Amino acid sequence: MCTRDSPSSGDARPRRAVLTGAAVVGLSALAGCLDGSDGDADAPDPITIEPDRACDNCTMRIGDYSGTAGQSFYDDPEAVLGPGDDTDRPAQFCSARCTYTFTFDNEAEAEPVVSYLTDYSAVDWSVDTGGAAPTMSRHLDADAFAPAADLTLVVDSDVEGAMGRSVLGFSNADDAESFQAEHGGELYDHEDVSPTLIQSLMG
Template sequence: MNRRALLASGIILAGGGLAGCLGRGASGMEGDVPEPVDLSGGKYDDHGGMVIGRHGGANGQVFYAENAPDRGENPAWFHTLVFGLFPYHFGRLDRGWEPRVVYVTDFSQVEYELTERDGRLQMPSPTAAETFGEAADLTYVAESEVMGGMGPALHPFSDEAEAEAFAAEHGGIALSFEEIDPVIIDRLQRGSGHGHEHDE
């Protein structure tokens, strides 16, 4: 799947009303924006129940304005973007939950090395608070040969040139935050031939 295939035929229309809401609340909320939190220490993903930091790939967290995950406190946190953060968050948007801010791993802020697992390259899974950036400001590499903990992944970078270089070296396409919608997430989950592996 290439960028044209992803974005053609009105695919981005589904995300037009959603993606713009994924960052800070659309209502222009007043007050300080919460800072990202450290996701180490055996925290369990709020969408799938897996331990964050153990499986590889970008992590994420979402602070909601007037709602919280089932455990009762913000933020909602995730060990994967494709199989965790985005599916959960799109579902919550459908319920009327308003995000205050969304954070994801910013690989431009991380000294990372790729590892090999089951014959595939894989990104690390940093969890420190300072490794997160505001999701709306990052560029995402999709469909590269480099996997996350559950297979196909989105790899976020605050430096667009780094994202483009990563895609040039490892395949894939660079997407802005606004271009990510439920249809694209579904197609990434299907893996375009990669399949996905659920690491326990």
């Protein structure tokens, strides 16, 4: 097992976005909807996700799996979660892939005020090498999350998450580059994530 002893410190170097040709068209319109009010001081804070919570995109139990988790706050949660007694909360997800997929699928109905993903610069993460493929540790406490727009994303490394091929976020770009150097993948900014990119991880 590969472990991370403590979060890194120091200034982050400029982020790099590596784009495929198919991901270029319409990125601002498609991915910008996840930005919401990430920079707004009035945006809701992230919550602790309960392990038995079902993913609002795929219905898997969030605590049963590895890697990035996500949560998105909406002004009108019922617009995307449907009516019911359990809608006064953020939408919650088992992976970054489900977070992005849910947002893109529902952008006609509503855009999130803010979307959060696991920030692996903020936690003592580990890579479990005991299975068929290496998997990233899961962190569900509120302080493990950061706005997706603040993260440098390592996409499709050799370390998997809940849905297999992963998207792993780091608020310190140095951490993302170090992880990429060891485990591969491509670096993306949040704003450059498109439906085409997310769909490419499902094959």
